[in-house]
Amino acid sequence: MSELAEEKDLETTIEDAAKAEEQLPEVTGDPLEEAIARVQELEEQLEQSNKRVQDVQLRSRAEIENIRRRAEQDVEKAHNFALEKFAKELLEVIDNLERALDLNTQAIDDTGKAIFDGVELTYKSLLSTVNKFGIESVGVVGETFNPELHQAISMQPSEGFTTNQITQVLQKGYLLNGRVIRPAMVMVAA
Structure with missing residues (x-):
């Protein structure tokens, strides 16, 4: 029995080892x-x-x-x-002073002349003050029409002016730090 038992034990051990080897994860590399x-x-x-x-x-x-x-x-x-709202309100004052200055000064006596000169000084002082705060006027006769700065009221043929040149300024326009707060109302050469 010893040799036969040993041989069977050895076969069983080999079979068990083979089964255990099958159950091990496969190692494919290092x-x-x-x-x-x-x-x-x-x-x-x-x-x-x-x-x-x-x-x-x-x-x-x-x-x-x-x-x-x-x-x-x-x-x-x-x-x-x-200052935009305030500046728009000041434009009315500037317009009124300009209208006052457009009067015929020849029909005014010495007293009226003194008043006229006072209005003129007030106007110049007001313009100087608003210029300090970035308000500037636009719309000059002879300048080229720019729809971003000007509002054309009409176009008419005019001697001495080329097409799209401003021939008359009806109301000055104004900029506040480069932004239009009121476009100039102008007449343009056709």
Whole structure:
């Protein structure tokens, strides 16, 4: 029995070893190479994540810069155009002074002449003051018609003027820091 039993035990052991070997996971390559490949894969994922984080940071900085720039522009516009309503009201005063100055001065006596000179000084002082705050007039005879600055009331043929030149200014226009607050009403050469 001993030899036969030993042979059977040996066969059983070989069969058990074969079954155990079948149950082991299949090793296709070197475990070190597999670990290196896994580390490289993880490094690539980390690099991609870092790129996404950098992209998000860059976009966030750009958005913050845009918000700051827009806020600065809004503050600048508020400073530049805060006087717009007030300036429009002053334009009526300027127009009235201009109408007063358009009177025929030859029919005025010495007392009237003094009043006329006072009105003229007041007008010049007012224009100087509004110019300091960025208000400037537009609409001069002989200048080329610009639809952004002028409002054409009519077009008529005129000697001495080329087409689209202003021949007469009916009401001056005004800009506040480069923005039209009232277009000039003009007649244009046809």
